[in-house]
Structure formats: C-alpha cells, structure tokens
Amino acid sequence: MSVIYILWLRQLKRYFRSKPRIIGALGQPLLFLFALGYGFGPVFQRAGEGDYLQFLVPGIIAMSVLFTSLFSGIEIIWDRQFGFLKETLVAPVSRVIIMLGRTFGGATVAVIQGIIILAISLLAGFRFSSPAALLTALLFMFLIAILFTALGTAIASVLEDMQGFQLIMNFIIMPLFFLSGALFPLDDLPAAVGVIVRLNPLSYGVDGLRGALIDQAQLGIWADFGVLTLSSLVLVVIGGYLFSKIQL
Amino acid sequence: MVINFLRLIFKAWRSLNTSTNFTSGCFLFLCDNKKDAGQSMKSIAQADDAMIRVTGLVKRYGDFLAVDNISFTVRCGEIFAFLGPNGAGKTTTIKMLTTLLKPSSGQVLLNGFDPIREQDAARRSFGIVFQESSLDNELTARENMVFHAVLYNIPKSIREKRIKMLLELVQLWDRKNEQVKKFSGGMKRRLEIARGLLHLPKIFFLDEPTLGLDPQTRNLLWEYIRELNKKERITVFFTTHIMEEAERAADRVAIIDHGKIIAQGSPQELTEQTGTASLEEAFLALTGKALREEVSGGNSRIPRGRHHR
Numbered sequence: 001m002s003v004i005y006i007l008w009l010r011q012l013k014r015y016f017r018s019k020p021r022i023i024g025a026l027g028q029p030l031l032f033l034f035a036l037g038y039g040f041g042p043v044f045q046r047a048g049e050g051d052y053l054q055f056l057v058p059g060i061i062a063m064s065v066l067f068t069s070l071f072s073g074i075e076i077i078w079d080r081q082f083g084f085l086k087e088t089l090v091a092p093v094s095r096v097i098i099m100l101g102r103t104f105g106g107a108t109v110a111v112i113q114g115i116i117i118l119a120i121s122l123l124a125g126f127r128f129s130s131p132a133a134l135l136t137a138l139l140f141m142f143l144i145a146i147l148f149t150a151l152g153t154a155i156a157s158v159l160e161d162m163q164g165f166q167l168i169m170n171f172i173i174m175p176l177f178f179l180s181g182a183l184f185p186l187d188d189l190p191a192a193v194g195v196i197v198r199l200n201p202l203s204y205g206v207d208g209l210r211g212a213l214i215d216q217a218q219l220g221i222w223a224d225f226g227v228l229t230l231s232s233l234v235l236v237v238i239g240g241y242l243f244s245k246i247q248l
Numbered sequence: 249m250v251i252n253f254l255r256l257i258f259k260a261w262r263s264l265n266t267s268t269n270f271t272s273g274c275f276l277f278l279c280d281n282k283k284d285a286g287q288s289m290k291s292i293a294q295a296d297d298a299m300i301r302v303t304g305l306v307k308r309y310g311d312f313l314a315v316d317n318i319s320f321t322v323r324c325g326e327i328f329a330f331l332g333p334n335g336a337g338k339t340t341t342i343k344m345l346t347t348l349l350k351p352s353s354g355q356v357l358l359n360g361f362d363p364i365r366e367q368d369a370a371r372r373s374f375g376i377v378f379q380e381s382s383l384d385n386e387l388t389a390r391e392n393m394v395f396h397a398v399l400y401n402i403p404k405s406i407r408e409k410r411i412k413m414l415l416e417l418v419q420l421w422d423r424k425n426e427q428v429k430k431f432s433g434g435m436k437r438r439l440e441i442a443r444g445l446l447h448l449p450k451i452f453f454l455d456e457p458t459l460g461l462d463p464q465t466r467n468l469l470w471e472y473i474r475e476l477n478k479k480e481r482i483t484v485f486f487t488t489h490i491m492e493e494a495e496r497a498a499d500r501v502a503i504i505d506h507g508k509i510i511a512q513g514s515p516q517e518l519t520e521q522t523g524t525a526s527l528e529e530a531f532l533a534l535t536g537k538a539l540r541e542e543v544s545g546g547n548s549r550i551p552r553g554r555h556h557r
Binding site: 087091247 | 343348372382384387395398401
C-alpha cells in the first residue's frame with residue numbers, strides 16, 4: 001500500500017511542480033470549448049438541439065481527461081529515457097504494484113485537469129443539473145482516467161522511445177476523441193459512424209458525463225458505467241502485464 | 249580537508265550501522281550468505297564466500313551474442329572491476345545481474361539468491377548506481393531518498409535518521425530540499441550513491457560511476473567506496489574506462505571483449521601476464537586493435553607472449 005501511495009504522490013508532486021504543463025494541457029480543450037461552443041452554438045440552436053455549450057462541456061471535460069491520462073501513461077517512455085524507470089524496476093516490489101501506483105497517480109492528475117475545465121466552463125455559463133451530479137461526474141472522470149492511463153501504460157511498455165509519438169497522437173488519441181460523441185449527438189448518425197462510436201469506450205465516458213451533468217445520456221448511464229468499468233479493468237490487466245514484461 | 253571529510257563519513261557510517269538494525273544480517277555477518285547456513289556438505293563447499301557467482305552466462309539477441317558464456321566469482325568483501333571496450337557486454341552483464349534483463353542461459357547467484365527465481369531477495373541484496381542518472385529531477389534530494397526507502401520497505405522509525413546520515417555522508421544534507429534538476433553532475437552522482445546505500449546492500453554495483461566527473465569528485469567518490477568496502481566489507485562491482493581507477497581500487501579485475509571474458513586476476517597478475525607496466529597497457533595489449541586483427545573473430549583467449557608494448 002505504501003508503495004502505491006508513494007508512486008501516486010510522486011505523480012501529483014510532478015504535476016503541481018510543472019505549471020507550464022498544467023496551463024499547456026488546458027490550452028487545447030479551452031480552444032475547442034470556446035471556438036466550437038460559440039462557433040457552432042447558433043447552428044445547433046437552429047437545428048432545435050438547444051444550447052450547444054451545455055452539450056459540449058461534458059465532451060470537453062472527457063477530452064481533457066483523455067489527453068492528460070494517456071500522456072501520464074506514456075510518461076513511462078520519458079522515465080525510461082531519463083533513467084528513473086530503472087530505480088523502480090530494480091526495487092524489490094512487484095511490477096504490478098508499480099503499475100497500479102502510477103496508474104492511480106496519473107488518473108488523479110487527469111481528474112484534477114477535468115475539474116479545472118469544469119470550473120472554467122461554469123465561469124463561461126455552463127450549468128449542471130444538481131449538486132449530486134457533481135459526484136457522479138467525478139466518478140465518470142475517474143473511470144475514464146483509469147482506462148486511458150492504463151492504455152497509455154500499455155502503449156509505453158511496448159514502445160522504446162518517442163518516435164511513435166505522432167502515430168499515437170494521430171491514430172489513437174484524435175480518433176478516440178473525434179469519434180466519441182464529444183462534439184455531436186449520437187442520434188441519426190450514418191450507420192457506420194454509429195457503430196464505430198459505440199465501439200469506442202470514450203463514448204461511454206462522454207455519455208456518462210453528459211448523463212451526470214446535464215441529464216442527457218443517450219446510451220444509458222448504467223450501460224456507460226458498466227462498459228467503462230469493464231474496459232478499465234481489462235486495460236489495467238493488459239497494461240500491468242505489458243509493464244511487467246519490460247526489459248531494459 | 250579530505251581527511252576531515254573522510255573522518256566525518258566514517259563517523260556517520262559507523263553510527264548508521266550501530267544505530268540501525270534493519271537487514272536480517274547485521275554488518276558483522278555481512279558476508280554470511282544464506283546458503284552458508286549449510287544444508288549439505290556440497291552446498292557448503294559451493295557457497296564458500298562467493299557474493300556474486302556467475303556460471304555460463306549468455307545473452308543472445310538474434311544471431312548476435314552480446315554476452316558469450318562468461319563465468320566469474322566475486323568474493324565477499326572484494327572490489328571487483330569489470331573492464332572492457334565500449335560495446336563489449338559490460339552493461340548487458342550488469343543488467344542481467346541486477347534483474348533488469350533475462351539471460352538467454354546460464355546461472356547467476358547474488359548473495360546466494362537467483363535473480364530470476366528469488367527476485368525480491370536478490371534485489372534486496374544489492375544497491376546500484378547506473379551509468380546514467382536514475383534520479384527523479386523534479387523531486388528534491390530528500391524526496392528521492394524517501395521514495396527509495398518506501399520501495400525498499402525501510403520502516404518509518406529508522407528512515408529519517410538513516411536518510412539524514414547518508415545525505416550528510418555525501419555532503420548534501422544542506423541541499424536536501426532542492427530539486428535534483430538544480431544539482432551538478434557530481435552532486436547527482438553523490439546522491440545516487442547515498443540512495444544506493446540506503447537499504448544497506450551487501451553488494452554495490454557501480455556502472456561507470458565516475459563518468460563525466462572532475463578529478464576532485466572522482467577521487468572523493470573512490471575514497472568513499474574504498475573505505476566503505478574496507479570498514480563494512482560491502483562487495484563492490486564496478487565498471488570504468490579509466491584503468492588507473494581500476495588499478496588503484498580493485499582487488500581483482502575481469503576484462504571482457506566481444507562478450508567473452510579474456511582475462512581475470514589481480515591488476516598485478518594481469519600486468520605480469522602481459523609483461524606490461526600498467527593495467528592500461530595490459531588492457532590495450534589484451535583488447536588492442538593489432539591483436540584483434542591477428543585473432544580473427546576476435547573472441548578467443550589471447551595467446552601469451554603475443555602482445556605489443
């Protein structure tokens with residue numbers, strides 16, 4: 001337990017000490033929030049779908065949690081390059097424990113990032129349905145965060161260096177985000193897109209957040225919870241397995 | 249100044265050992281490895297006082313033999329230098345000894361433990377300073393030490409005291425709350441040494457510990473290491489490219505080239521064997537370009553007497 005705690009604490013310390021990273025990681029979600037929120041707002045309204053900002057905020061929160069958590073996982077590559085990974089790998093501690101500590105740390109950081117986005121959205125005029133909604137939203141942020149930190153860990157465990165970074169960005173992170181229903185409603189989608197969206201675990205995160213915050217879940221909040229929990233567990237197992245196979 | 253400094257170190261190290269009783273064997277019994285407890289006569293005979301025993305170790309990457317069937321023994325309390333040209337297989341060997349890499353075949357025993365089957369016990373037996381820094385630059389010196397203490401399950405009650413002593417030992421106590429990224433190369437190396445000793449290891453691996461350090465820091469580091477070894481009988485296994493260092497510090501030396509050990513013995517034996525005046529000359533005679541061309545394939549034992557000065 002204390003090993004998991006110290007690994008978690010390390011991630012948090014690193015996060016809070018790196019102000020440029022906090023601010024930098026807010027840039028993209030905020031740009032999406034304001035450019036799309038205000039840009040598409042009128043069209044959305046005219047289509048009879050209501051307030052686009054309300055609709056968009058849960059998607060942007062999911063986006064920022066996705067980005068932060070995947071990068072937290074991928075940070076293992078940096079640790080490998082800067083040598084710190086060796087310190088943890090020669091210690092008399094099971095690799096699975098190390099992976100769990102890192103995952104909780106990375107997930108916590110990602111949730112904090114999501115909370116910051118939520119707070120900024122409130123200033124921009126976003127309103128959530130009830131105080132209890134906040135707790136449910138936190139739970140969904142945490143599930144998304146665990147899922148994608150574990151995915152990042154799994155990817156980082158098989159990559160040697162950052163050469164594959166563009167690949168990850170363009171073929172994993174961006175498709176996950178754009179094909180998740182974060183930006184558009186799920187009804188009346190072309191069949192193929194609809195299927196892809198439903199295969200993307202992030203869709204359930206976005207939908208769960210939307211259900212929690214503005215009471216507009218399209219896939220059903222329990223289905224969201226079930227799919228996210230299950231896929232988190234699967235990825236933690238895969239991530240843990242790949243991490244424990246790392247040889248330097 | 250150096251003398252005072254050393255005195256300080258010994259005092260700190262002394263009290264560190266007398267005041268803490270963490271590892272199962274205290275320092276007096278440092279060299280009793282677990283198999284000495286004696287099951288059969290055979291195991292006693294095998295155990296002798298080997299702290300590191302490597303038998304027929306091989307690491308193969310596809311067709312390439314990075315480490316080609318090497319065997320050696322490092323006795324308890326010995327300072328052992330592992331020398332060889334770049335790419336000879338030194339770091340690969342250290343990685344296999346320290347559980348970071350699985351051997352293709354062969355056997356390793358550290359303090360009597362198999363790094364594969366008895367991983368945690370083997371890991372607890374050694375401390376290591378890697379070739380490149382393995383500190384977390386965003387954390388402070390103290391935080392790096394605490395992190396290590398938690399990983400090695402050092403009880404809280406003795407943790408603080410021991411961290412203080414070790415940071416004083418390497419003269420970093422005053423800077424304990426500074427982030428490591430503000431440290432110079434020498435300070436980082438000193439911190440790594442302090443961290444590597446935190447769990448009172450029996451074996452201390454140092455992979456090119458003096459790489460990139462100025463002569464002052466280099467001498468100081470060797471003073472620490474030699475004295476730690478002398479007073480506490482910590483077994484030291486190190487690599488270096490500075491032959492003078494090996495000659496001065498090591499009790500025994502092994503030279504590896506193309507994945508094979510081509511010579512072993514005390515620095516004196518090696519210079520006598522090759523008829524050279526220093527270990528550096530002996531090293532060049534054994535691994536030098538001219539000879540490597542003569543011995544095609546370059547990995548067989550160098551015939552005696554066929555060396556150049």
